Amino acid sequence: MQIKVKPxxxxxLEIQLDQTKLMLQESDCQQMRDALVSNLKSFARHDAxxxxxxxxxxxxxxxxxxHLEKFNDNELVLLMREFDFTLLYRVCQQKPLTTLLKKxxxxxxxxxxxxxxxxxxxxxxxxxxxxxxxxSAMVRTVERMTDEGEIRPPKMPTISAATQxxxxxxxxxxxxxxxxxxxxxxxxxxxxxxxxxIPPRELAKLWFIMEEFSETSLVAKFxxxxxxxxxxxxxxxxxxxxxxxxxRKTSQLVVEVIKSLKNxxxxxxxxxxxxxxxx
Amino acid sequence: MSFSVRKIGDHNYxxxxxxxxxxxxxxxxxxLLSKLDGQLGLNPPxxxxxxxxxxxxxxxxxxxxxxxxxxxxxxxxxxxxxxxVNIMRTIKGTKLENRLMxxxxxxxxxxxxxxVLYNQAIKPGDALQAFSDFFSLVESQLDEGKIAxxxxxxxxx
Numbered sequence: 001m002q003i004k005v006k007p008x009x010x011x012x013l014e015i016q017l018d019q020t021k022l023m024l025q026e027s028d029c030q031q032m033r034d035a036l037v038s039n040l041k042s043f044a045r046h047d048a049x050x051x052x053x054x055x056x057x058x059x060x061x062x063x064x065x066x067h068l069e070k071f072n073d074n075e076l077v078l079l080m081r082e083f084d085f086t087l088l089y090r091v092c093q094q095k096p097l098t099t100l101l102k103k104x105x106x107x108x109x110x111x112x113x114x115x116x117x118x119x120x121x122x123x124x125x126x127x128x129x130x131x132x133x134x135x136s137a138m139v140r141t142v143e144r145m146t147d148e149g150e151i152r153p154p155k156m157p158t159i160s161a162a163t164q165x166x167x168x169x170x171x172x173x174x175x176x177x178x179x180x181x182x183x184x185x186x187x188x189x190x191x192x193x194x195x196x197x198i199p200p201r202e203l204a205k206l207w208f209i210m211e212e213f214s215e216t217s218l219v220a221k222f223x224x225x226x227x228x229x230x231x232x233x234x235x236x237x238x239x240x241x242x243x244x245x246x247x248r249k250t251s252q253l254v255v256e257v258i259k260s261l262k263n264x265x266x267x268x269x270x271x272x273x274x275x276x277x278x279x
Numbered sequence: 280m281s282f283s284v285r286k287i288g289d290h291n292y293x294x295x296x297x298x299x300x301x302x303x304x305x306x307x308x309x310x311l312l313s314k315l316d317g318q319l320g321l322n323p324p325x326x327x328x329x330x331x332x333x334x335x336x337x338x339x340x341x342x343x344x345x346x347x348x349x350x351x352x353x354x355x356x357x358x359x360x361x362x363x364v365n366i367m368r369t370i371k372g373t374k375l376e377n378r379l380m381x382x383x384x385x386x387x388x389x390x391x392x393x394x395v396l397y398n399q400a401i402k403p404g405d406a407l408q409a410f411s412d413f414f415s416l417v418e419s420q421l422d423e424g425k426i427a428x429x430x431x432x433x434x435x436x
Contacts, residue, residue, distance in 0.1 A: 005314035033315045035284040044428035124427040125347040125435040
């Protein structure tokens with residue numbers, strides 16, 4: 001880019017940037033210059049608050065990474081087959097998470113570890129938020145593989161009571177409660193259809209969520225509509241605790257189910273039925 | 280209304296005021312800055328110090344050295360020997376020079392130090408050119424994803 005700055009009459013400067021010409025008072029020029037300098041000085045830097053937030057999130061996510069120690073060798077092998085562990089292996093090395101490193105070496109074998117190390121050396125340094133994204137992705141992979149029955153890792157230990165926020169008071173609580181209230185407004189018939197459409201594992205989670213939110217009328221309907229032998233079957237899948245994000249996911253699934261039912265209704269040749277309307 | 284400057288990505292800046300809006304990269308921004316400082320008389324007198332842009336570029340160079348070893352080596356490898364000689368002349372005898380040299384191969388280091396120009400002071404105009412060329416290289420390598428900047432106060436893995 002061609003850049004020229006020359007003085008013209010009346011304490012002004014003419015700035016030429018390629019095709020653009022600016023005629024500015026000297027005071028304006030000074031202002032532009034100062035704004036430029038302060039931005040240029042922050043080259044490669046991010047706000048301190050961005051780092052602080054990433055640090056807080058990392059502390060929350062680290063236990064999920066350490067939890068891999070509890071997996072058996074076969075589960076680790078299956079997980080690593082689906083999930084690229086390169087960056088997280090580097091995290092394990094630098095922390096260092098010695099127990100997990102040993103465990104990984106026995107499970108995966110020296111050759112696979114060597115491959116992870118070599119790949120890791122090729123990867124540029126990653127900021128903490130990238131590590132956080134990676135751990136979250138790993139957690140989702142573990143959840144999916146568990147849901148699909150591929151692996152059966154031990155459950156994550158309960159987060160210490162002091163730091164745990166009750167599900168009904170979490171950030172996601174509002175949205176979840178809204179879904180529950182909506183469900184409560186359905187007729188028994190509609191509600192049964194909805195329950196039947198929800199996969200059993202998710203239904204068990206929903207059961208837990210309804211109780212956790214003390215939605216007594218909805219829980220009563222659930223007990224009435226779902227026969228006790230079915231309840232017995234669901235019980236083993238009913239969690240003893242659930243992360244807000246997870247509960248949110250379940251409630252979203254319920255919304256999807258309701259929506260798809262709503263779309264299906266008119267096509268079902270049932271003009272008389274009053275389907276649920278979700279706002 | 281006053282001028283506002285926003286950072287876009289790693290090395291682009293948008294300057295705005297009223298209806299005027301323009302995007303400049305890092306190298307052009309500092310070129311503009313050097314000319315404004317010259318016209319506005321904001322640089323220290325020649326006898327008392329160097330133009331502001333040299334100090335600024337030196338700071339940026341220092342920030343660069345926080346990059347991982349692989350990235351630094353790649354950058355030093357991509358820069359021509361003549362360019363490296365000039366860059367070293369702008370930071371001659373400083374800790375920063377030593378830090379940069381650690382990422383250069385032994386042979387290249389010897390070649391730089393035996394260059395006829397290496398021991399001569401560099402004129403501000405030539406320094407601006409050298410920094411501009413070097414940071415253009417930094418920009419292109421960032422865009423290609425060959426190197427990644429590291430915030431000295433950040434946490435990286």
